[in-house]
Amino acid sequence: MSTLAHWCFRRRFAVAGGWIVALVALAAIALGGGTAFTDSADLPDSESATAYALLAESQTGSGSGSGGQAGTDTVRGTVVWHTGGEAVDSAGVKADVAAMLARIKAVPGVEAVVSPYDKAGAAQINTGTGTAYATIVLAADADTAPVKSAALASDTAGFDVEVGGQAFSEQPGASHGTEAVGIIAALVILVLMFRSGWAAALPILTGVVGVAASLLLVMIASHVVDLAATSLTMGALIGLGVGIDYALFIVNRHRRGLLAGRPVRESIADALDTSGRAVVFAGATVIVALLGMFVVNLGILTGMARAAAVTVLFTILAAVTLLPALLAMLGTRVLSRRQRAALATGAAPVAVHRPGLAARWAALVDRAPWRATGAAVLVIAILAAPVTMMRVGDADASSDPAGTPARAYYDLMAPAFGDGFDASLLLVAKVPDPAASTAFTGLAATLATVPGVAAVAPAGRSALTVVPTTSAQTEQTADLVHRLRDEVIPAAEAGTGLRVYVGGAPATSIDMADALMGKLPLYLGLIAVLGFLLLAVAFRSILVPLVGALSNLATILVGLGALTAIFQFGWGSELLGVGSGAPIMYLIPVLIVGVVFGLSMDYQVFLVSRMHEEWTHTRDNRRAIRVGLTETSQVIVAAATIMLCVFASFGFSGERIVSGIGIGLGIAVLVDAFVVRLTLIPALMRLIGRANWAYPRWADRVTPHVSVEGPAREPALSGK
Numbered sequence: 001m002s003t004l005a006h007w008c009f010r011r012r013f014a015v016a017g018g019w020i021v022a023l024v025a026l027a028a029i030a031l032g033g034g035t036a037f038t039d040s041a042d043l044p045d046s047e048s049a050t051a052y053a054l055l056a057e058s059q060t061g062s063g064s065g066s067g068g069q070a071g072t073d074t075v076r077g078t079v080v081w082h083t084g085g086e087a088v089d090s091a092g093v094k095a096d097v098a099a100m101l102a103r104i105k106a107v108p109g110v111e112a113v114v115s116p117y118d119k120a121g122a123a124q125i126n127t128g129t130g131t132a133y134a135t136i137v138l139a140a141d142a143d144t145a146p147v148k149s150a151a152l153a154s155d156t157a158g159f160d161v162e163v164g165g166q167a168f169s170e171q172p173g174a175s176h177g178t179e180a181v182g183i184i185a186a187l188v189i190l191v192l193m194f195r196s197g198w199a200a201a202l203p204i205l206t207g208v209v210g211v212a213a214s215l216l217l218v219m220i221a222s223h224v225v226d227l228a229a230t231s232l233t234m235g236a237l238i239g240l241g242v243g244i245d246y247a248l249f250i251v252n253r254h255r256r257g258l259l260a261g262r263p264v265r266e267s268i269a270d271a272l273d274t275s276g277r278a279v280v281f282a283g284a285t286v287i288v289a290l291l292g293m294f295v296v297n298l299g300i301l302t303g304m305a306r307a308a309a310v311t312v313l314f315t316i317l318a319a320v321t322l323l324p325a326l327l328a329m330l331g332t333r334v335l336s337r338r339q340r341a342a343l344a345t346g347a348a349p350v351a352v353h354r355p356g357l358a359a360r361w362a363a364l365v366d367r368a369p370w371r372a373t374g375a376a377v378l379v380i381a382i383l384a385a386p387v388t389m390m391r392v393g394d395a396d397a398s399s400d401p402a403g404t405p406a407r408a409y410y411d412l413m414a415p416a417f418g419d420g421f422d423a424s425l426l427l428v429a430k431v432p433d434p435a436a437s438t439a440f441t442g443l444a445a446t447l448a449t450v451p452g453v454a455a456v457a458p459a460g461r462s463a464l465t466v467v468p469t470t471s472a473q474t475e476q477t478a479d480l481v482h483r484l485r486d487e488v489i490p491a492a493e494a495g496t497g498l499r500v501y502v503g504g505a506p507a508t509s510i511d512m513a514d515a516l517m518g519k520l521p522l523y524l525g526l527i528a529v530l531g532f533l534l535l536a537v538a539f540r541s542i543l544v545p546l547v548g549a550l551s552n553l554a555t556i557l558v559g560l561g562a563l564t565a566i567f568q569f570g571w572g573s574e575l576l577g578v579g580s581g582a583p584i585m586y587l588i589p590v591l592i593v594g595v596v597f598g599l600s601m602d603y604q605v606f607l608v609s610r611m612h613e614e615w616t617h618t619r620d621n622r623r624a625i626r627v628g629l630t631e632t633s634q635v636i637v638a639a640a641t642i643m644l645c646v647f648a649s650f651g652f653s654g655e656r657i658v659s660g661i662g663i664g665l666g667i668a669v670l671v672d673a674f675v676v677r678l679t680l681i682p683a684l685m686r687l688i689g690r691a692n693w694a695y696p697r698w699a700d701r702v703t704p705h706v707s708v709e710g711p712a713r714e715p716a717l718s719g720k
Contacts, residue, residue, distance in 0.1 A: 001280075001320070005272035008324035009265050015325035019209060019318070026216035036222045037229040046511035047485065051428040051503030058428075058461050073140050074111060077167030078422075079104065079151045080133035080412045084158040088130045089117070096154060100161075101134055103150040109142025123457075131416035138167050164397065164409030165422065166505075182649030183208070186244055186642040193638050194255065195336035202251050202326055202334065203642075207243030210318035211236055214311040221310075228300045231307035233650070233658055237665070238308045238595060241646045242286060242602065243315030245639040246279045247323050249606060252635045254327055255334055258343070268327050274613075275606075276320050282605040283316040285534055286598030292527045293594050296519045298512075301587055305594065358633035362626045365679065369686040376680035383671060384557035386564040392513040392589065394505070395582030395656055396422065396472040407579070418454050420468035423477055425484070425504035427464040436498035443492035443500065450488055452480040465504075472506045473582050481507050513586040520590060527597050528553065535604070537703050539612050540695040547684055548608070551676050552600040559592050559668030567660050576663065577654045588660045595661075596668045599643070603677045607632050611685070612693075621690045629682045640673030 008015050079100075083093055094117055105113045116124035116132040125132040136147060148163050155161040183204060190200035215235050218227065253275040257267030290312070293305035332340050365372045397410035398419070413421050427447075431437050444464055447456045455467040466484070470476040481502060489500045528549045535545035563584060565571050570581025611628030618624065647669065650662030685692050 001276045002269040002273040004320060005269040005276070005324050006265070008321055009268055009328045012325035012328040015321055016329070019213070019322050023209065023213055023216070026213055026220070030216045030219040033220065033223060035219045035229075037231070038222075038226050046508075046515060047501050048503040048508040048511045051426055051501035051507075054428045054430065054501060055426070055460070055463055055503070058463070074137055075140055075142075075167040076165055077136045077138065077144065077147070077163060078133050078165040078409075078413070079136060079161065079163050080131065080409060081154070081162075082160045082412050082416075083130045084160075086158070087127065088125065088132050089127055093159075096159065097132075097134075100151060100154040103153070104134075104136060104147055107142075107146045107150060109139045110136060110147060111139060112137040123455075126416035129416040131412060133413065133417075136165075136167065142167075144168055160412065162405065162409040162412050164406060164413070169406075180649075181652075182240065182646035185645035185649070189638055189641055189645070190248070193634070194251075194334075195338070196334055198330050199251055199255060199334040202323065202330075203244045203247035205326070206247040206318045206323045207240055207315060209322060210243045210315035211239035211311055213318075214239060214307075214314035217314075218307045218310060221307075225303065225306070226300075227303040227307060230300075230657070231304045233653075234304040234591070234661070235307040235311035237647065237650050237658075237662060238286075238290075239311030239315050241643040241665075241669075242283065242312055242599070243318065244642050244646070245602070246283065246315055246319040248639055248642070249275045249279060249635060250319055250323055251327070251334065258332060258335055259339060261343075264328065264331050268324050271327075272320060272324055278605050278609050279319050280316060281534070281538060282602040283312055285531060285601040285605070286312050286595075288530055288534075289527045289594045289598035289601070292523055292530070293590060295523050295526060296516050296590055298516060301516075301590060304587075304591070308595070359630045361633060361678070362629040362682070365629065365682050366622060366626050366686060369683040372679050372683035373687065376675050376683065379675050380554050380558055380671070380680075383667075384554070384561040386569065387557050387561040389568075390560060390564040390589070391475070391568060391583040392517055392586045393473060393478065393583035394509040394585065395579075398471045399473060399579045399582035401574070401577060401579040401654075404579075414471075418467065418469060419471040419474075420454055420477065423468050423470070423472035423504075423506050425466040425468065425481065425502055425507055426459060427466060427484075427489075428501050428503060429462040430497075430499040431462050432497040436496045439492050439496045439498040440500070443489065443498075446488065446492065447484075450480070450483065452476055452483070468506070472509070477506050478510060481510055509586070516586045516590055520593065523590065524553070524556075524593060527594065531597065531601055535601075535608075536695075536699075538605070539608060539693075540700060540703075541612075541693050542695060542699075543688055544608055544612075544685070544692050547681065547688075548601070548604040551680060552597050552604070555600045555668050555672040555676055556593050556596045558671045559596050559664045560589060562667040563588065563592065563660055563664040566663060567656070576651055576659050578656045578659050582656070585657050585660065588657060588664065591661055592664045592668070595665055596672070599665070599669055600672050600676070603636055603640070603673055604681070606636065607677050607681065615693055621692060622686065625682050625685050629678065633678055636673050636677060640669050643669045 081097065082088075083090075086093055097115070097117070101113050101115055104110060112135075114121045114124070114135040114137075116122070116134060121135065124134065138144065138147065144167050148168060151161055151163050187200055187204055190203060191197065194200050215232055218231055218235055221227065222231075250271050254267050254271035257270050258264065262270065287309045290305045290309040294302050296302070327334065332343065335343070397406040398414070400407040400410070410422075427443075429436075429440050431440055440462065444456060447453055447464065447466055452469055453466055454469045457465045457467075459465040468477045468480050470480075485502055489502070493499060531552065532545045532549045535548055536542060539545065566576075567573050567578070568581050568584055573579060573581060607628060610632050611624045614627045615621065615624035644666045647662045647666035651659045651666060653659050653662070
């Protein structure tokens with residue numbers, strides 16, 4: 001790494017210019033070619049996927065789009081209206097609605113409109129509540145904005161109109177600039193820490209450049225691989241957090257070198273050869289954790305993981321190339337005026353390790369390791385406890401914030417047509433013979449008597465639509481799906497060739513959640529083992545990596561517990577602008593697991609690498625722990641606070657998925673830094689003693705030698 005640092009120092013203007021040229025070129029290609037993001041998600045092999053496949057085989061259009069169906073070439077939406085004073089079936093209302101529906105029918109991409117005033121839509125009107133709706137069938141690639149505009153043009157004081165359903169559901173896309181708040185907060189923290197505007201700006205500039213270059217590349221790559229628009233948000237969220245932190249560690253080490261009296265060039269080389277190595281190693285663990293998501297085998301998730309991994313890679317490259325070049329240009333200006341003045345006088349090197357809060361905290365943990373361990377475990381247990389009650393699924397419009405279009409649509413439909421109006425299940429059957437046909441007819445009659453079923457209607461040949469009495473996100477609807485699959489349908493199939501498969505939006509959500517959560521233990525085990533092996537190779541130890549891996553799992557549980565309490569229990573979700581409590585979207589736990597594990601490894605590497613550096617030179621375990629904790633506390637606290645600010649800024653995006661990821665990661669990082677890395681880990685290592693650094697001879701012979709912390713060139717702390 002020192003060779004790279006010297007090369008960047010000599011060619012600092014070429015390196016900085018190269019990054020500028022790369023950014024301009026990527027921007028030109030991305031803006032010229034546009035993007036090709038897709039929000040489609042391939043369903044895993046499941047019962048709901050089988051139902052959709054059977055329906056596609058048996059019907060060409062009549063069953064398309066039912067109940068959130070996937071895999072067809074049409075989608076359905078709903079236009080609902082409510083009349084205040086005039087009857088919903090009066091001649092005047094009918095005339096106004098006919099004009100509105102005619103405008104909708106003329107929009108390109110609209111294939112059919114079913115009016116409640118026609119025989120086919122007779123069930124779509126409730127005269128008692130003054131509410132009715134029309135079903136709109138659109139081509140899957142149709143632009144729904146003109147349809148929405150045509151419908152809402154009729155909205156007046158006495159005639160409320162809303163749109164909803166699958167066709168009009170809004171997928172979360174790129175962020176809306178909320179990350180700027182996190183960047184500003186990070187800049188303030190860095191200014192307070194370094195007392196230098198240039199030193200504060202460098203981590204921000206390096207992180208932003210790395211993220212910008214990677215996101216432009218992701219936009220270009222969307223033409224080649226399937227990526228969701230949320231990949232940009234995911235990349236920005238992870239990239240800004242780690243990018244600023246990685247640069248911060250290197251800048252902090254460089255400043256310490258300057259304050260110790262080293263020349264600028266040598267200080268940059270030392271910083272890259274120590275903290276730079278740790279940055280590369282830590283970033284590699286994050287990338288490994290992200291790419292480990294491929295084991296869940298879900299396109300939209302692996303696409304987001306790829307985008308985030310590319311972003312982390314670019315932030316590493318920026319930290320080890322662009323940052324040294326910028327440090328070379330600035331010279332000693334990364335120090336405060338007071339520090340530069342002290343160096344210019346030729347006085348003794350400025351004290352780097354002044355007694356302070358970090359030293360006092362390290363001494364406290366050293367004196368009372370048992371109490372520190374107990375307190376940390378108690379905090380972790382309390383925060384992680386809600387995870388035992390986590391429910392995974394899709395949130396529906398009933399939990400959206402009041403005043404949003406989706407909630408307004410729900411508030412019109414639910415009183416008139418029941419809470420389950422938009423949670424219909426799709427039952428598709430294989431009917432090979434007359435006996436099976438008779439059994440299917442009997443099943444249709446039985447379904448109407450099943451608790452939790454509001455209505456049953458034909459949905460084409462050998463298919464039924466079952467409307468629950470409850471909304472899609474409730475436990476009651478999930479229980480109904482399981483009751484149909486485990487009890488009602490098997491009883492109807494018994495002794496016949498009839499086979500019935502349950503699909504629809506609630507069933508699809510259950511199948512997706514089961515598929516992902518079923519692979520979560522495998523994913524956890526995979527990244528835990530990889531993390532253990534990486535740390536074992538780096539620190540030539542068995543217990544340090546083991547403690548690190550187990551503590552990483554504890555941090556993951558804290559993140560998931562906080563996520564459950566806020567977004568499922570609803571403890572503060574309204575303040576975030578995402579509505580009331582609802583099940584946790586199935587993508588979020590997997591993302592939290594992968595990202596938190598990688599970020600926890602970051603802090604473990606930076607903390608333990610300094611301890612290991614001191615242990616290598618003194619063979620004093622207590623001293624190594626105290627010195628490592630004292631010298632890394634400030635930068636870990638600053639890094640975690642910066643990451644919290646960046647993640648929390650995404651938490652206020654107003655989109656449930658993005659907000660959930662941001663808040664979950666933010667709380668996990670905060671607890672990981674303050675409770676786990678700065679309290680639990682040093683306390684446990686103090687209790688374990690010299691065995692921390694024990695490594696079998698056979699393992700030492702077969703594993704490669706990797707120096708994370710590099711050669712130690714700084715003087716150790718004096719005293720014990």
